[in-house]
Amino acid sequence: MTKHQKKLIVLSIAFAAAFGIVPQVNAMHIMEGYLPLGFCIGWGVICVPFLLSGFFSIQKKLKANRKNITLLAMAGAFVFVISSLKIPSVTGSCSHMTGTGLGAILFGPSAVSILGIIVLIFQAILLAHGGLTTLGANTFSMAIAGPFVSYGIFVLLKKLKVNRRVSVFLAAMLGDLFTYCVTSVQLALAYPSSEGGVAASAVKFLGIFAPTQLPLAIIEGFLTVIIMITLENYAQKELKDTKYLEEA
Amino acid sequence: MKKKDKKLIAAILIVVLLMIVIPLFALKGAEFGGSDDAGSQVVEEISGDYEPWFTPILETLIDGELPGEVESLMFCVQTGIGVGIIAFLMGRFVERKKWEDKKQEN
Numbered sequence A: 001m002t003k004h005q006k007k008l009i010v011l012s013i014a015f016a017a018a019f020g021i022v023p024q025v026n027a028m029h030i031m032e033g034y035l036p037l038g039f040c041i042g043w044g045v046i047c048v049p050f051l052l053s054g055f056f057s058i059q060k061k062l063k064a065n066r067k068n069i070t071l072l073a074m075a076g077a078f079v080f081v082i083s084s085l086k087i088p089s090v091t092g093s094c095s096h097m098t099g100t101g102l103g104a105i106l107f108g109p110s111a112v113s114i115l116g117i118i119v120l121i122f123q124a125i126l127l128a129h130g131g132l133t134t135l136g137a138n139t140f141s142m143a144i145a146g147p148f149v150s151y152g153i154f155v156l157l158k159k160l161k162v163n164r165r166v167s168v169f170l171a172a173m174l175g176d177l178f179t180y181c182v183t184s185v186q187l188a189l190a191y192p193s194s195e196g197g198v199a200a201s202a203v204k205f206l207g208i209f210a211p212t213q214l215p216l217a218i219i220e221g222f223l224t225v226i227i228m229i230t231l232e233n234y235a236q237k238e239l240k241d242t243k244y245l246e247e248a
Numbered sequence B: 001m002k003k004k005d006k007k008l009i010a011a012i013l014i015v016v017l018l019m020i021v022i023p024l025f026a027l028k029g030a031e032f033g034g035s036d037d038a039g040s041q042v043v044e045e046i047s048g049d050y051e052p053w054f055t056p057i058l059e060t061l062i063d064g065e066l067p068g069e070v071e072s073l074m075f076c077v078q079t080g081i082g083v084g085i086i087a088f089l090m091g092r093f094v095e096r097k098k099w100e101d102k103k104q105e106n
Helices: A003-020 A037-064 A068-084 A100-107 A109-126 A135-159 A164-190 A197-234 A236-241 B003-026 B035-047 B057-062 B068-105
Strands: A086-088 A093-096
Touching: A037 A068, A037 A100, A037 A109, A037 A135, A037 A164, A068 A093, A068 A100, A068 A109, A068 A197, A068 A236, A068 B068, A086 B003, A093 A197, A100 A109, A100 A135, A100 A164, A100 A197, A109 A135, A135 A164, A164 A197, A197 A236, A197 B003, A197 B068
Parallel strands: none
Antiparallel strands: A086 A093
């Protein structure tokens, strides 16, 4: 790796970090201090291999073509805009979207995990949102599980030759929803109900999160499609570099 | 940009806007609080009075919660920076395409 590329990686990380400084308050990350210690450590350990592969994947992609940084920055910026918007939902409460679908579609899920964890760390420290003790669990749901689902769905639909825009929509939407399903299960594992155990708790948490999140997931899908349409029109070269568009 | 794409984007934006605005009018008087507060309530419901065992570092430092107005300022800054980056890069893409198209014509 040349010095120049190293610099770029550091820059991209600094960029992602700079965004994380800003708060995100009503979001649905697991609150600081709300997970027992064993769970905090467990989820953290699970995240490590994903983060390592994410780091190497970003490194490789920038090495392959350093122009990839433009779209990487764009994907990062998209996450920050999308996740800063708290939107009223049909259930009478507010929530926000994750915005990780775009990055997952363009760069693969592991690369997004790096963007995600940096945002979560800064939020936890500076904004009292999410938390340091729950960082592992939140990283797993927002920066790993969601993007992996987005990516999987996108690849699958591509193989099935579904219309590309429909695939983008479904990938972003289901990834967003899945993030909150994982959060519910994580909370349920830590707080099994006295009657019915983990499953009953999971249903309870899902009952709160899912109806609120569903319309937002749809909105996220729509917004991701808008960005992709625009990029398809104006940034074909970059999209070919990321393998999103086939080489003509 | 193709005309068809422009129309599609406009249509999507209208749908999104409606999806955001309609709950506001449909559910008059609703609180629209954050759903993670609802999450904390369920935790309490399930396991009795739950005392979080760790408080956010920032709240420990300033001895209290982040004031609401400061919070909304931070939100705007976050949105602003993100939009700035996207707009800047998009602007470059758009101009580049114009320039390339022109070059091809000549």
